[in-house]
Amino acid sequence: MGFGYAITEVTLQRPLIGRKWAWAGFILVAVGAVTAMVPVSLGRASVLYTFYPPMIGNPFYYVGVVLVVVGSWIWVVLMGVNLAAWKHDNPGSPVPLAMYANAAGAFLWGWTAVGAAIEILFMILPVAFGLRSTIDAGLARIFFSWTLHAIVYFWLIPAYIAYYTIFPRAIGGRIYSDPMARISFITFLVIAMPIGVHHLFADPQVGAGFKFMHSVFTALVSVPTLITIFTICASAEIAGRLRGGKGAVGWLAALPWKNPIMLATALSLVMLGFGGAGGLINMTYQLNASIHNTQWVTGHFHLIFGGAVVIMYFAIAYDLWPHLTERAFEDVGLMRTQLWLWFIGMVVMTFPWHYVGILGMPRRMAFFDYSNPALAPEALSVVISTVGAVILVVSGFLFLAILIRGATARRVDTGAYRFAVAVHQPVSLPVALNTFSLWVALMIGLSIVNYGFPIAQLMTLKNTSAPAVYVGGTQ
Amino acid sequence: MSEERLFSLSNKWFVASVGATAGVALIAAFAGLVWFPLAQKNANLASIWDAICSAAGVPRVASSVTPVPSAFKTSQVVVTTSILNHPSVSAIGQGATLAQRCAICHGPEGISGANAPNLAGQPAIVIYKEFERFQIWRAR
Numbered sequence: 001m002g003f004g005y006a007i008t009e010v011t012l013q014r015p016l017i018g019r020k021w022a023w024a025g026f027i028l029v030a031v032g033a034v035t036a037m038v039p040v041s042l043g044r045a046s047v048l049y050t051f052y053p054p055m056i057g058n059p060f061y062y063v064g065v066v067l068v069v070v071g072s073w074i075w076v077v078l079m080g081v082n083l084a085a086w087k088h089d090n091p092g093s094p095v096p097l098a099m100y101a102n103a104a105g106a107f108l109w110g111w112t113a114v115g116a117a118i119e120i121l122f123m124i125l126p127v128a129f130g131l132r133s134t135i136d137a138g139l140a141r142i143f144f145s146w147t148l149h150a151i152v153y154f155w156l157i158p159a160y161i162a163y164y165t166i167f168p169r170a171i172g173g174r175i176y177s178d179p180m181a182r183i184s185f186i187t188f189l190v191i192a193m194p195i196g197v198h199h200l201f202a203d204p205q206v207g208a209g210f211k212f213m214h215s216v217f218t219a220l221v222s223v224p225t226l227i228t229i230f231t232i233c234a235s236a237e238i239a240g241r242l243r244g245g246k247g248a249v250g251w252l253a254a255l256p257w258k259n260p261i262m263l264a265t266a267l268s269l270v271m272l273g274f275g276g277a278g279g280l281i282n283m284t285y286q287l288n289a290s291i292h293n294t295q296w297v298t299g300h301f302h303l304i305f306g307g308a309v310v311i312m313y314f315a316i317a318y319d320l321w322p323h324l325t326e327r328a329f330e331d332v333g334l335m336r337t338q339l340w341l342w343f344i345g346m347v348v349m350t351f352p353w354h355y356v357g358i359l360g361m362p363r364r365m366a367f368f369d370y371s372n373p374a375l376a377p378e379a380l381s382v383v384i385s386t387v388g389a390v391i392l393v394v395s396g397f398l399f400l401a402i403l404i405r406g407a408t409a410r411r412v413d414t415g416a417y418r419f420a421v422a423v424h425q426p427v428s429l430p431v432a433l434n435t436f437s438l439w440v441a442l443m444i445g446l447s448i449v450n451y452g453f454p455i456a457q458l459m460t461l462k463n464t465s466a467p468a469v470y471v472g473g474t475q
Numbered sequence: 476m477s478e479e480r481l482f483s484l485s486n487k488w489f490v491a492s493v494g495a496t497a498g499v500a501l502i503a504a505f506a507g508l509v510w511f512p513l514a515q516k517n518a519n520l521a522s523i524w525d526a527i528c529s530a531a532g533v534p535r536v537a538s539s540v541t542p543v544p545s546a547f548k549t550s551q552v553v554v555t556t557s558i559l560n561h562p563s564v565s566a567i568g569q570g571a572t573l574a575q576r577c578a579i580c581h582g583p584e585g586i587s588g589a590n591a592p593n594l595a596g597q598p599a600i601v602i603y604k605e606f607e608r609f610q611i612w613r614a615r
Contacts (some may be wrong), residue, residue, distance in 0.1 A: 133557075188498065207532025212507030216499065234591060309587055367596040401521070431479045432488030438481055442496055449500055467555065 001026070001075045003158050003316060004102050008079065010417050011088045011096035018078045019422040025078070027182035028071030036064025036315065044473050047251035048364060050123060054466045059128035062120050069113050079106035092396070095434055096424045097178055098165040098419045104185040107158035107440055108150055111447070112193055115146025127468045133318070134465035138205030139458040146451060153192035153221075155305055159312035163232050163265060166319050173239025176231045179433055186439045187224040191217050193443050194450035201288045205464075206454050211285055213450055214383035218283035225276060229269065236265075238423065260335040267343040268308045275304035278354060293364070294385030296357025300352040306392075307346040311339060314399060323417040327409040331402050338402060341395035349388025352381035383448035552607040559599055 009016050015021060038060065039045040045057030045206065061247075083103050095103075126132045157392045160421045164181045168174055175181060197214035200206050240251025256262050278300045284461065291297065322329035356378045432438055458464060481489055512526040514516055529535070551563045577594070581587050585595030594602065 068603065096503065139481065190492075197601070207530050209504070209508035209512070209527070209530030210532065212504040212511065212530075213500070214502035216507075220499065369593070369595070431481050432486065432487055432492070435481065438489060438492060443494060446496060447499065457532065 001029070001072065002076060003161075003320075004079055004106065006320060006417075007098045007102045007161070007419075008082050011419060012082060013084070013098040016078070017085055021074055022078055025071040025074030025294070029068050030071075032067025032069075032071060034063050034066045034298060036066070037065060039064075044471075051065045051135040051136045051140070051146055051271045053127075054454050054468045055125060055398035055471045056124065056128050056135070056468045057471050058440040059125065062125050062128055062251045064131075064462055066120055067119055072113065073110060076110035078105045079103050092428065094178075094429045096419070097175070097181055097422070098161055098184055101157060101164065101185045103436065104189045104439075105154055105161075107436055108157070108189050108192060109154040111440070112147050112150035112154065115148075115196075117144045117145070119143035119147075133468055135468050136458060136465045138203065138464060139199060139455065141203060142197070142206065142451070142454055142458065145194075145367045145449075145457050146200045147196070148199055149191045149196040149218075152301070152305060153188050156309055157188065158316065159268065159309040160185070160188075160228055162274070163228060163268075164235075164318050164321075165419040166410045167261055167265045167420070168235040168239065169418065170319065171236065171239040171244060171256050171259060173235050173420075175420050176234035176238060178424070178426050179429065180231050181226055181419065181422075182433045182443050183430075184224040184234065185327060186433070186436075187227075188221070188243075189436075189439045190442045190446060194446045195221070195283075197450070197454070198285075198288070202284055202292045205458060206237040208285075210450065210454050215283055215285050217446075217450065219280075220277070222280070224271070228271075232265070232269070235420075258336070259333065260332060260339060261315050263336055264311050264318075264339050267339060268311045268315075271303055271307035271311070271343070271346065275300060275308055279304065291357050293362060295361040295363050299353030299357060302353070303346060303350040306369065307343070307350065311346075314339060314342065317399075317403065321403055321406050321415070322412075322414045325407045325409075326411060326414055328412045329406045329409065331405055334398065334402050334405075336441045338395050338398040340396065341391055344392030345388045345395055347388070348391060349385045405417045417441070550604075550608055551611050552604050554600055554604050554607070559603060 005016055005022060036045075038059060039058035042058075047055045047057040047061070048067050051062075056306075079102060082242065083099060086099075087093075123135055123143070127135050164175055195214045196217040197206055197211055198218050201211055236255060237251050239256075240254045243251075243254040243256070245251030245254030257266075278296070281291060282297065282300060316328070318335055359378055361375075361378050361382075370379065400434035480486060484490060508527045508530045509523055512520060512530045513523070518526075518529065520529060580589050580591035581594045582589075582591075585593060585597075587593050
């Protein structure tokens, strides 16, 4: 959300409209997070991230989650309002790429959060407060899957914004193609949403046909990802050649490898490659059966989100921090160390997880009997992954230390913050690539096609509810 | 540019994006709801409509054969999820004392060293139900 506000002010070159609302949204998110985490820390909401009905935790956990979602919706509205106001004052001008992508992320989140909101407000909370004692777990899981998968693209989009609009500028190059970037973001907006059922491949309440449809659209997500990898590599080649690199691979050597943003992007793409390959296995209906609900899945999303995405969040922080603090930010060597540690730690932690997943180690177990000889082959991998986790913790503390050192360094004039520009900066754009109405309409339409029947069917079927199981609740 | 109408058949972006999205959705729906179910030889689907219903997850009507009612009741025990929610302190203490007997075979932490079933990780209500059944069986 903070990065979104920064993008809005920098790219639209005007103060944010609704600053008080933005603070209200931030406070709601902060209060909601604390409200949710207190019962979790007390062990009264051990229902995990996906809520897992018919398990029902302490009502305050769900109330906290609702506050977080409502707070984030304020951000969504503010992004829309600021974009609309700017367009009103600049009719026909191309929306700056970073802002366009940022708004795509906001609209994606606005719609995808609806699923979990419906689940909590209409299904879980009445049970958590004791007004009802049964819950349709299958339907609730479908609503959660509505949110569950697109939420990861909502997290991914800031990393992609950094690929497109920070990375080329930081290495002294230009974006290979501005419209290509826009197509990538709107493709995410349209097809990131109606694919969540691939999390429910092992669930009986969704028909195999709809699972297949969701699988097909999940596969299509590789399109914007491959567009991005092509465009980013082409942008890097532009930078390499501008810096004097020659020949088929000479431009690679000419890239500024000592620049933390360069390093972070390269490491991120490596992790994205491995994570994406694993993702193809997850989304394939048949292959999914061998890794469903195993530690493989935990390895996959840590590699993609904790690895490829979070390392770009570090890059964004390193890029923005001197402009926020107006101080010199010179610990470049430390930053490289931190990024390398993060990369190594993430690989050492998640690769063994993938392996033990294939061996059959379940994710989300309250208890492992490590004295069981059948589990012995998994022990070494689990120990190695712990080493990776320790490296990650060191890297995390190093990150904070670098930011603190940066905030106390000598004052300098850091100049205005700017995003990368394209080789051919657009003077005018087709209206489709400068607005969102078509893409939001397609997103909603496709959601109805892919989710409409399974939801409608379960809502009308009788006797699909199960007794709620209260976990550490007050019932 | 502002005159360019987006939601119009003359806008190639509109036609291409809606066409591609609808096209992929239709092909995926055809493959998932019609082609693959019919290709399954053992699915015993009478018609295309049957295939669509089956792949869409519509529950099949139970066969016309009347189910055979059970001659005996498998369990007398009735439990609800809230039955164990407010145990008294003395009941917990008594249970802890009694549980020492269980530990001989099931292990002090519920992991059996004696080929008895492991109890670790079992929900409390499951253990409770087993005990109720045991009590009824003993009383016979």
